[in-house]
Amino acid sequence: MDESSICFIDGFHSKLYYRGYSIEDLAANSTYEEVTYLLFYGRLPKRKELEDFKGWLKENREIPNQVIELIKKIPKDTHPMEVLRTVVSYLGNLDPGRSDLSLDGMYRKSIRLTAKMPTIIAAYHRIRTGREIIDPDPKLDHSANFLYMLHGEKPSELWARAMDVSNILYAEHEMNASAFASVVVASTLADYYSAIVAGIGALRGPLHGGANEEAMKQFLEIGSPDKVDEWFNNAVAQKKRIMGCGHRVYKSYDPRAKIFKEYAKKFADMYGGELKSIYEVADKLEKLVIDNLAAKNIFPNVDYWSGIPYYGMKIPIDLYTPLFALSRVAGWSAHIIEYVTNNRILRPRLYYTGELNKPYIPIDQR
Ligand code: COA
Numbered sequence: 001m002d003e004s005s006i007c008f009i010d011g012f013h014s015k016l017y018y019r020g021y022s023i024e025d026l027a028a029n030s031t032y033e034e035v036t037y038l039l040f041y042g043r044l045p046k047r048k049e050l051e052d053f054k055g056w057l058k059e060n061r062e063i064p065n066q067v068i069e070l071i072k073k074i075p076k077d078t079h080p081m082e083v084l085r086t087v088v089s090y091l092g093n094l095d096p097g098r099s100d101l102s103l104d105g106m107y108r109k110s111i112r113l114t115a116k117m118p119t120i121i122a123a124y125h126r127i128r129t130g131r132e133i134i135d136p137d138p139k140l141d142h143s144a145n146f147l148y149m150l151h152g153e154k155p156s157e158l159w160a161r162a163m164d165v166s167n168i169l170y171a172e173h174e175m176n177a178s179a180f181a182s183v184v185v186a187s188t189l190a191d192y193y194s195a196i197v198a199g200i201g202a203l204r205g206p207l208h209g210g211a212n213e214e215a216m217k218q219f220l221e222i223g224s225p226d227k228v229d230e231w232f233n234n235a236v237a238q239k240k241r242i243m244g245c246g247h248r249v250y251k252s253y254d255p256r257a258k259i260f261k262e263y264a265k266k267f268a269d270m271y272g273g274e275l276k277s278i279y280e281v282a283d284k285l286e287k288l289v290i291d292n293l294a295a296k297n298i299f300p301n302v303d304y305w306s307g308i309p310y311y312g313m314k315i316p317i318d319l320y321t322p323l324f325a326l327s328r329v330a331g332w333s334a335h336i337i338e339y340v341t342n343n344r345i346l347r348p349r350l351y352y353t354g355e356l357n358k359p360y361i362p363i364d365q366r
Contacts (some may be wrong), residue, residue, distance in 0.1 A: 002052060006334050007174040011249040016256065017045070027259045032142050032167035032327065033057060036114060037333040039172055040107065052113075054141070060115035061136035061145070063087075064094060068123060068133065076128040080322045081204040083124045084117070085197055088092050091116065092193025099191055101340065109192045110333035117326035118142070118198055121319060122149035143167050146326070147313065155313075158270070162263050162309045169256040169302060172331030174249070178202040178209065179328075179335045186336040187346040199332045203325055206243070209303070212320040215244030216307030219281045228284040236292065244304030245289050251297040267312030275312050282308065282356035 008017045016023040019038050037045045037053045045053060069092055074083055076337055091113070092098050097105055123133045126149075134149045144160035155163070173179070182199035186192070203209035222231045235242060247254060268279035286300055293299075303324075311322055 004335070004338060005042065006338060007172050007331070009174055009249050011247070011251050014250070014252045014255045014258070016173075018078040023169065023255050024259070027165050027168050030168060032164050032171065032330075035168050035171050036330040039330050040110060040337065056111050057115040057142060058136070058138045060112045061119050061138075063091075063116055063119050065092065065271035066094065067120070069128075071120070071124050071127055074124070074330040079204075080121055080124055080319055081185050081200060081210075081325065083320055084325055085122060085200045085204075087120045087124075088117075088193060088200060089115065089197050092191060093199075095193070098193060101191075102191060103337070103341065106192055106333075106337050106340065110330075110337065113193075113196060114329050115142075117162070117329055119149060121144060121179075121322045121326060125150060125319060126315065150319075151314065158266065159313050162267070162313065165213060165259065165263060165277065166306060166323065168295065168326040169259060169306075170327035171329070172334065173302075174206065175335070177205075177362045178313065179332055182332040183335050183339045184346045185246065186340050187343055189340070189343065192333075192336060195336050196332055199328070200325055201327065202322060209321045209324040209328070211243050211301070212303035212306050212324060213317050215303050216278075216311065216317050216320065218243050219278050219285070219307070222281050222285070224277060225280040225284050228281055232285060232292075242285070242289055242293075242298075245293070245300050246298045247301045250299065250301060253299045254304075257300040257304050260302065260309065261300075262310035264305045271312055275308065278311065279308055 006019065008020075009015070012095065017028060018035060019042055021030075021038070021044075026038075030038075033054050034050055036043060036057075037050060037360035067087055067090060068244055071083065071087060074086065095109065095112070100109075117137060126133050131152070134152050136145050137154075140148055140154065141160070141164070143164035143166075144155050147155040147159055147163055175183070178199040182195040186195040186199040206214050224229055232242075234240075264279055264282070268276045277285075282305065286304070289298060289300065306323075307317070307320055310323065311317075315323070
């Protein structure tokens with residue numbers, strides 16, 4: 001369990017690598033499709049390999065009618081992460097190769113699901129807001145196509161690139177809680193879909209992926225830059241967690257947060273108004289966190305700044321964690337494939353702290 005060649009985090013020096021490539025290099029030069037290939041196969045694709053891979057993703061974007069009918073039946077106030085969990089499970093039911101644990105079978109399913117996750121999320125959002133579902137556009141790349149299916153309009157270059165960079169930044173992060181949940185399930189040789197459903201369940205919580213939604217709600221709750229000091233002092237006095245800050249592995253500034261912050265600034269400068277004010281709230285709060293909590297190794301993490309570009313792209317807050325999931329499915333899949341290729345059931349032990357050899361007491365004598 002303790003060896004992997006997928007991802008390395010140097011939490012003391014703000015460094016993150018996917019398969020040896022720095023996150024800064026990938027965010028500046030790569031695409032989500034290429035990064036997914038890299039995570040799955042361990043190396044950057046040649047041009048023809050990338051074109052084929054993109055083609056497979058495009059071919060798999062559509063979701064069957066049965067799935068659309070299922071989504072229509074889900075209560076409209078259901079959190080989209082719960083919808084994703086249900087639909088991924090159902091897609092497993094519909095896949096005749098669901099129990100195929102061969103390497104080819106696992107790659108096929110990983111590509112199938114990576115391609116379909118954005119379609120599921122966009123379809124649910126369109127249905128719950130009473131609008132027509134938009135079919136995927138094969139002319140658009142993965143991230144741009146998601147925005148198109150969500151809003152019904154082709155995104156600008158900035159929006160498409162911001163979404164793609166978000167997908168690159170969220171694609172993988174070593175053995176975090178959701179990757180662990182996926183790998184534990186896969187290690188029993190259960191099917192791929194059960195493993196991904198476990199990952200989605202773990203990601204939903206506010207201490208993990210759910211933090212990007214909570215961070216944005218926190219900025220909105222603060223309301224304006226002049227209220228940040230008072231809000232922060234109250235939070236510290238009440239021992240409240242600042243959402244989007246702190247990390248089990250990073251004891252320094254999360255390198256992904258730095259890149260998201262650059263996009264947050266771009267969107268704030270471009271749109272001004274409310275977005276600029278939210279940016280200023282976040283920036284001021286970040287300074288207070290660093291001045292006061294850095295001694296406890298608490299710095300902004302990936303979920304702190306990601307919401308501001310999303311807000312600028314008019315994405316509803318409850319889709320922020322699903323956005324994390326639709327990207328992270330690549331990392332979960334890479335870990336499942338790597339682990340199962342050399343499988344041993346994951347079975348941690350616990351330190352027992354109870355008593356032993358207690359005499360059984362008949363119920364009337366207790
Ligand atoms: N704000 C304020 N204090 C925080 C904090 C935060 N976001 N995160 C941790 N701390 C404090 C804890 O209160 C604790 O203080 P204490 O020693 O005085 O009791 C100390 O830092 C260690 O916290 P701990 O919960 O043991 O750290 P962890 O490694 O178990 O937790 C997280 C990591 C991510 C769960 C935690 O930092 C957190 O809850 N962050 C907010 C949610 C979040 O952004 N999650 C996304 C992670 S990518």
